[in-house]
Amino acid sequence: MNRTKASSWEQLRNNRNWLGFWFMLPAMAFLVLFLVYPLGLGIWLSFTDARIGDPGKFVGLENYEWIMGDSKFQTAVFFTLLYTFVASVFKFGIGLYLALLLNQSMPFKAMIRAVILIPFIVPTVLSAIAFWWIFDPQFSVISWSLRQLGWIDGNINFLGDAWNARWSVIFANVWRGVPFIAITLLAGLQTLPPSLYEAATLDGATRWQMFRHVTYPLLTPIIAVVMTFSVLFTFTDFQLIKVLTNGGPAGATELMATMSYNTAILGSRIGEGSAVSTAMVPFLLAAIMFSWFGLQRRKWQQGEDND
Amino acid sequence: MTERKTMTRRDVLKAGAAVAGLGALQGADLNLWAQAWAQSAPWKPEKGAKLQLMRWKRFVQAEEDAFLALVAAFTKATGVPVTVVSESLDDVQPKASVAANTGQGPDIFWGLYSLPHLFTAKCMDVTDVADYLGKKYGGWVPSAVTYGKSGNRWIAIPVGYNANVINYRQSMIEKAGFKEIPKDTAGFMQLMKELKAKSTAGGFALGRASGDGNAWVHWVLWAHGGNLVDAKDKVIINSPETVKALEYAKELSTHFVPGCAGWNDAFNNKAFLESQISLTNNGVSIYAAAKANSGKDPKAKEVMDDMNHSLWPVGPAGKPTEFHICYPMLGMKYSKFPQAVKAFLAFTLEADNYNPWLQSAVAYITHPLNAYDANPVWTSDPKLSVARDAAKRTLTAGGLGSVGEKAASALADFVVLDMVASVCTDRATVKDAIAVAERQAKRIYR
Numbered sequence: 001m002n003r004t005k006a007s008s009w010e011q012l013r014n015n016r017n018w019l020g021f022w023f024m025l026p027a028m029a030f031l032v033l034f035l036v037y038p039l040g041l042g043i044w045l046s047f048t049d050a051r052i053g054d055p056g057k058f059v060g061l062e063n064y065e066w067i068m069g070d071s072k073f074q075t076a077v078f079f080t081l082l083y084t085f086v087a088s089v090f091k092f093g094i095g096l097y098l099a100l101l102l103n104q105s106m107p108f109k110a111m112i113r114a115v116i117l118i119p120f121i122v123p124t125v126l127s128a129i130a131f132w133w134i135f136d137p138q139f140s141v142i143s144w145s146l147r148q149l150g151w152i153d154g155n156i157n158f159l160g161d162a163w164n165a166r167w168s169v170i171f172a173n174v175w176r177g178v179p180f181i182a183i184t185l186l187a188g189l190q191t192l193p194p195s196l197y198e199a200a201t202l203d204g205a206t207r208w209q210m211f212r213h214v215t216y217p218l219l220t221p222i223i224a225v226v227m228t229f230s231v232l233f234t235f236t237d238f239q240l241i242k243v244l245t246n247g248g249p250a251g252a253t254e255l256m257a258t259m260s261y262n263t264a265i266l267g268s269r270i271g272e273g274s275a276v277s278t279a280m281v282p283f284l285l286a287a288i289m290f291s292w293f294g295l296q297r298r299k300w301q302q303g304e305d306n307d
Numbered sequence: 308m309t310e311r312k313t314m315t316r317r318d319v320l321k322a323g324a325a326v327a328g329l330g331a332l333q334g335a336d337l338n339l340w341a342q343a344w345a346q347s348a349p350w351k352p353e354k355g356a357k358l359q360l361m362r363w364k365r366f367v368q369a370e371e372d373a374f375l376a377l378v379a380a381f382t383k384a385t386g387v388p389v390t391v392v393s394e395s396l397d398d399v400q401p402k403a404s405v406a407a408n409t410g411q412g413p414d415i416f417w418g419l420y421s422l423p424h425l426f427t428a429k430c431m432d433v434t435d436v437a438d439y440l441g442k443k444y445g446g447w448v449p450s451a452v453t454y455g456k457s458g459n460r461w462i463a464i465p466v467g468y469n470a471n472v473i474n475y476r477q478s479m480i481e482k483a484g485f486k487e488i489p490k491d492t493a494g495f496m497q498l499m500k501e502l503k504a505k506s507t508a509g510g511f512a513l514g515r516a517s518g519d520g521n522a523w524v525h526w527v528l529w530a531h532g533g534n535l536v537d538a539k540d541k542v543i544i545n546s547p548e549t550v551k552a553l554e555y556a557k558e559l560s561t562h563f564v565p566g567c568a569g570w571n572d573a574f575n576n577k578a579f580l581e582s583q584i585s586l587t588n589n590g591v592s593i594y595a596a597a598k599a600n601s602g603k604d605p606k607a608k609e610v611m612d613d614m615n616h617s618l619w620p621v622g623p624a625g626k627p628t629e630f631h632i633c634y635p636m637l638g639m640k641y642s643k644f645p646q647a648v649k650a651f652l653a654f655t656l657e658a659d660n661y662n663p664w665l666q667s668a669v670a671y672i673t674h675p676l677n678a679y680d681a682n683p684v685w686t687s688d689p690k691l692s693v694a695r696d697a698a699k700r701t702l703t704a705g706g707l708g709s710v711g712e713k714a715a716s717a718l719a720d721f722v723v724l725d726m727v728a729s730v731c732t733d734r735a736t737v738k739d740a741i742a743v744a745e746r747q748a749k750r751i752y753r
Contacts, residue, residue, distance in 0.1 A: 136565070248569070
């Protein structure tokens with residue numbers, strides 16, 4: 001009896017397949033504890049009517065039915081998608097442009113590269129407060145400059161008008177997100193083999209052709225990773241909106257993340273707030289799937305037309 | 308603690324006599340008094356007790372200094388160290404909620420409005436403290452009873468209020484043809500109109516400003532007889548009164564300075580201090596800020612000299628419908644040192660501590676106990692005296708309904724604020740805005 005037990009233990013200890021499992025265990029425990037458990041709990045809570053201090057009871061899809069019919073939630077979904085899409089497109093465009101610029105040899109290269117990173121280094125809340133001043137209805141430096149130039153009469157209502165407020169927070173997000181993309185793409189650019197450019201030059205390729213047929217295809221894997229991250233960060237943005245507008249005016253700049261926090265933590269309706277945040281998961285999954293199966297396909301990476 | 312003087316009961320009585328004269332004890336006197344208090348108080352802190360207190364981050368530096376002096380005096384008298392942690396106003400509630408849920412965290416929370424009612428079962432029963440203070444200091448104002456009590460027991464001590472009043476510039480309203488802020492809503496509309504036409508416009512926050520925004524939209528709703536819920540927590544927002552309130556708010560907002568829809572709690576302070584607006588609603592902290600800078604900045608001095616405060620006009624509802632912030636302080640049931648917590652709560656509101664604190668807060672804090680009407684802060688500067696009655700005049704969170712978590716939920720969701728803001732910014736018709744608010748309120752109050 002004792003012997004068989006010991007031997008099966010021995011087997012577990014020495015079997016190569018099991019060995020791999022043992023090595024994986026700490027990482028898995030970590031993931032389960034800090035990722036799977038909170039996510040699972042969040043999803044479970046979204047099916048309950050939990051409140052702070054009250055675990056609640058199972059209510060099925062009731063929370064989802066409610067938020068689907070809630071005009072504030074619909075506005076939040078709409079704006080979250082718009083915010084993510086527009087900000088990501090601009091961040092990519094400007095980031096790539098900056099990366100290409102910074103890849104050229106120029107004086108003070110190291111310093112300029114460091115300066116580019118500043119928006120990314122400044123804590124979000126601090127930069128949001130700086131944007132308060134830029135977008136202030138009375139003291140905005142933009143309004144002031146334009147007034148001095150005589151181009152406008154009154155102050156621009158940056159945060160008070162629904163659409164102005166939306167573009168303003170998107171602008172702030174772009175400003176903040178560009179350095180991450182620029183620097184990562186720059187790192188990618190520096191790994192590209194110079195020999196390819198030499199060959200292209202010998203073939204008489206124009207600068208545009210070099211970019212289109214050498215740089216861009218080789219950079220695609222990095223673009224895929226960077227943009228996936230960028231989309232995920234933008235979609236789940238919270239601090240900037242919380243500080244800048246808190247979702248106002250009248251919910252025009254509410255994101256799903258801020259709405260979830262307001263509902264669950266400040267409004268103490270944890271079930272409903274969890275439903276809002278769980279509703280973000282399909283969108284995030286779709287973004288990841290897109291980059292996995294779309295952008296990361298081999299032929300894209302290698303710039304070939306056939307499979 | 309070695310040089311602690313022992314005091315007799317007689318000394319305590321003498322100290323009490325000094326209190327009656329409202330002499331603010333300072334420094335050594337305060338400590339002496341505090342020691343005497345600690346010996347005679349009904350609550351004896353546990354051996355080895357230490358407390359952690361989480362409060363909202365101060366808006367007036369002098370208020371915090373006085374509060375910390377009070378805390379230090381408590382520690383000196385009782386030997387109980389108290390750690391004070393400051394969090395921004397909006398963060399106290401979530402932190403307290405999490406602490407209540409997990410059963411660990413600070414012993415004392417000092418937060419906003421209905422905070423204790425979010426987790427009544429987790430709050431320490433402080434009925435004895437409330438009774439002791441109420442008897443000693445002329446009784447609690449009615450709204451303090453509403454905020455402090457759940458059923459038959461007190462679950463928190465509302466240690467103060469923050470008056471949210473109309474801040475205005477005397478010279479600017481005179482330029483518009485007014486001597487003072489009109490007492491009724493019709494006159495007030497006229498004032499705002501004339502201010503924009505002939506003088507400098509004013510404005511109230513329409514962004515998601517949890518303090519100033521909520522204060523004025525609830526005033527406008529209640530002033531016209533509108534209410535989110537009735538006394539039984541039944542949703543009654545869809546009413547002709549609400550329509551009137553929204554129409555009034557919309558017309559009023561046409562006389563605002565541009566940009567109010569983007570204001571949070573800080574924007575109007577800045578604009579007022581820079582003389583960009585003539586009138587807004589706020590605590591008396593703008594005045595405090597102007598006063599603090601008046602020595603070195605002539606512009607601040609001008610604002611300080613010219614500005615004044617007024618209570619809110621009364622609307623068709625026929626009675627004051629103001630919404631001042633209440634700051635309840637509560638002990639958590641999980642605290643290992645309930646006697647120390649109670650001793651601290653009682654100590655805070657004893658005249659020798661509370662009077663100097665009130666004075667240092669320069670009317671930013673209003674008392675919940677009637678006896679403190681006599682505090683010199685209410686007479687020393689006539690510009691601050693309107694804040695004296697804030698606690699007596701305020702309606703409570705939830706209006707006619709309960710002050711519990713449903714009211715807190717409705718405030719956190721900006722149900723009323725968004726309704727008013729969406730009408731004023733033309734994002735929704737009056738009817739649609741009410742429908743959205745009604746649907747949300749029904750969900751919260753189901």
